[in-house]
Amino acid sequence: MQLSRRSRLRQGALAWSLLHSMSQPERFVEQITDESWTEHLRRFERVTTADVALRDRKLSFHKGKEPPVVQRYFTDAL
Numbered sequence: 001m002q003l004s005r006r007s008r009l010r011q012g013a014l015a016w017s018l019l020h021s022m023s024q025p026e027r028f029v030e031q032i033t034d035e036s037w038t039e040h041l042r043r044f045e046r047v048t049t050a051d052v053a054l055r056d057r058k059l060s061f062h063k064g065k066e067p068p069v070v071q072r073y074f075t076d077a078l
Contacts, residue, residue, distance in 0.1 A: 003054055004054060015032070016033075018031070026063065
């Protein structure tokens with residue numbers, strides 16, 4: 001997952017972390033923080049062939065019948 005971290009940060013992410021569920025030990029969540037929604041969308045424009053290969057490698061570890069769920073959250077300005 002260090003390759004994933006380096007890839008995300010190279011693409012412009014501000015932060016990256018890998019969360020491991022205590023209640024579901026087989027479950028991991030990759031958390032990425034982008035500067036803005038616009039920067040999040042731009043990150044998709046910076047994907048390389050190596051990034052695609054890495055994504056495919058990570059997906060090969062998925063055990064469910066359905067594809068992994070992607071959830072996006074944003075922080076409200078306070």
